[in-house]
Amino acid sequence: MNVTRIIDTFGYVIYGALAFLAVWGVYNAILLYRTLRKKTIKDPTALILQVQELCQARKYDAAMSVCQSPTYWHTALAQLIAVALKNRAKGLAKVKQLLVTEFHTEVVAEMENRLGSISTIVRMGPLLGLLGTVASMIAAFGRIGSSEKVNPNALASDISLALWATGAGLLIANPMMIIGNDFHARLRRLRDRTERQLQDVLDVIETTENPKAPAPAERPARPASSR
Secondary structure (H helix, E strand, O other), X not given: OHHHHHHHHHHHHHHHHHHHHHHHHHHHHHHHHHHHHHXXXXXXXXXXXXXXXXXXXXXXXXXXXXXXXXXXXXXXXXXXXXXXXXXXXXXXXXXXXXXXXXXXXXXXXXXXXXXXXXXXXXXXHHHHHHHHHXXXXXXXXXXXXXXXXXXXXXXXXXXXXXXXXXXXXXXXHHHXXXXXXXXXHHHHHHHHHHHHHHHHHHHHHHHHHOOOXXXXXXXXXXXXXXX
């Protein structure tokens, strides 16, 4: 009888852990989408044109001030432009290496950590649910074995409660999996957009730092690869 009570208590602990996983998953999902919205700039045209004009006039400090202004400082594009302007004297190849490092360590590192938490929830939800089902079934059959008469209604109630643990684990894991996949896609789009937008600024920086380099519009087009 004591063993049955211990298993019952263990089952309720697992239900509590499932509830915690659900709350933790929702919390991380909300923070992920909020952070992504902050890092994304809806219309980068004004920022890019302003930075390009200041770079062409060699007013790099003013361009950095624009990137660090309250309007733009939290966006990924402004952060990377500021890094490029600060390290412009190191050469374009070195600047690109620094930009890759900055993007992964300062822009997406926190979001990737929270994505890791969501991935853990996706894996743990069904396993915890299954463990809760097994514990509840053991407790239910333990009560059946310790009594002379079996109440079908009580047995059905115990089995239903046991199966709800697995159902709860799946209900937690499936939405978290969808959220994780959706956020991965959004993060890739942010990376691709930022890379394209940043290239316009890098072209201007390269032209102003190296006057002998051809202007972006005058550069010869790359030959098409033969198949």
